[in-house]
Amino acid sequence: MQYSTEQILQMAPDTPAAKAGQQLASNAKWLLKAVNEKALWGDCQGSGKTPYRTMVDLDNIAFKCSCPSRKFPCKHGLGLMLLYVQQPDVFTVEASLPDTVAEWLSRRGAREAAKDEKVQKPVDEAAQEKRIQAREKKVLAGIEELRYWLKDVVRTGIMNVPQDIYGFNQSITARMVDAQAGGLANQLRQINRIDFFHEGWQLALLKRLSKIYLITEAFDHKEQLPPEMVQELQTLIGWTQSKEEVLQTMPVEDTWTVLSITLSEEEQLRTERVWLYGHNSKRYALLLQFYAGNQSPEHLWVKGMQLQAAIAYFPGAAPLRALIKSHQSLSVQPIDIEVAGEVTQIYEQVSGALSVNPFLTQFPFILNRGTLTRHEGHWWFKDAANQAIPLANTTGECWRMLAFSQGKPCSAFGIYEEERFALHTLWSDHKSCFVS
Known part of the structure; x- marks a missing residue:
């Protein structure tokens, strides 16, 4: 297994889990410890009578x-x-494999096979078209009401909005x-975050x-x-495309590298965002997954992981969101990607992307040989051309990233959003620092 202690700890959902995991990495804690080329398994004695498998x-x-x-x-x-590992x-x-482990692996394999079968299953096009028409009728009626609401807001003014934000x-x-x-x-809920x-x-x-x-105006003229x-607009409005179609x-x-992994939670719904970079295609890909309650991820990604994968992008103008069609994990190692990225290119690429798709909000980018600097109470990332x-x-x-770089030039991956750049990962001299 090609994982180090540090890389395994990165899989932890939080710091307490990582610390508790380190405490359990002791031979005396386990009644049974076994390994096969396909799996690890063991029995750990907890507070109850029956050990945890x-x-x-x-x-x-x-x-x-x-x-539990x-x-x-x-x-x-x-x-x-x-x-x-230790x-x-x-x-x-x-x-x-023991029966319990073999059964679990078999169920995981069966789920993957079922997904493949669902992808290949023929679609009832007539029934699908009928559903689409009914859905579009409801959406169009809602959009018409939304346009009236927007015009009323502008006509009456916005100065009293802070008095009744919600x-x-x-x-x-x-x-x-x-x-x-x-x-x-x-989109309307985003207003409450202002x-x-x-x-x-x-x-x-x-x-906003x-x-x-x-x-709404663009969708009203979608024939042009x-x-x-049009696909981009439908997604923004609320049409979802099935994974099978994608x-x-x-x-x-x-060959893709996992550049960053971020987790957020809102109303008991966890959202996982995994950013990948393709070494040959020079493309970025965003894997977006949602988990409710105690639902667990289908795949556990590790920052810095390299994988040989076939990735399918959701259709749209300048697509970024994607799905893994098939993959094979290769290794986990410090990130070492060289891209001739400078600050001026961020603005050029953002302008170019917005001219194609004015609704984009996030722009992934890699900057090479930059330094962190603090000026007048604000943090900046300055490239080799002295542009910040x-x-x-x-x-x-920022202080943690500065400690990692020691004030020396390093490469960085981040997301440009709302006129600022959020760094997610730094790397230099075969070492990586993951911010998120």
Whole structure:
């Protein structure tokens, strides 16, 4: 297994889980420890009478444990992997798998096979067309109401909006949900994230409202737009494309590196964003996954992981979101990507991308040989040409990145959003620093 202690700890959902996993990486904690070319498994004595059975899929890293923890991976899975990396000799090498482990791996394989079968299953085009027409009728009625609402807001003025931040758009947001325009509902919810207690909220609000109106106006004239832009608008409004349809498109086969992994949680829904970079295609890809409750990820990605994969992009203008069609994990190692990226190129590429798709909000970018600097209380990333870009990272993150770079030039991956650059990963001299 090609994982180091540091890389395994990066899989931990939080710091307490990582610390607890390290404490369980002890031979004395485990009643049973075994390994096969396909899996690790072991029994860890907990506070109850029955030990916890912990399993790790080594082909496509995944965990399963009988403990009640909702964390994924739990401390037992982390502890078992850490123990194997640090003391492989204490594990019994088994030629065959026990029934519980074999059954778990079989179910995982069956799910993958079912996905492939679903992708190849023929579609009832007549029934599908009927559903599309009914959906579009509801959406169009909702959009018409939204346009009236936007015009009323502009006509009556926005100065009183901070007095009723949550009630301001509550009714129209609910109406978009009812009209099956979930994308527009989400656009309206973004208004509630504006800081109405600081000067400049007026511009932020007008930009949000203008973008929503532009979406409705563009969709009203969709016959004049290219198919890729129509697809983009449909996504923004709330049409979702099935994974099966996406996986049927021509994939991009390449060697990909996991540049960053970020997790966010809102209303018990966890969102995982994994950014990849293709070494030959020079393309970025965003894997976006949603998990509710104690649902666990299908694949566990590790920062710095390299994989040989076929990736299918969701259709649209300048697509970034993608799905993994097939992959094989190669190794986990420090990131070492050389791209001639400079600050001026960020603005050039952002301008070019917006001319193709004015609704883009995030722009991935790699900068080489840059330095972190602090000027007049603000943090900047300065390239070799002495051009600097403001950073969206927190002060604590910036100090940590500065400690990693020691003030020396390093390469960085980040996301340009709302006129600032958020660094996610730094690397230099075969070492990596993951901010997120």
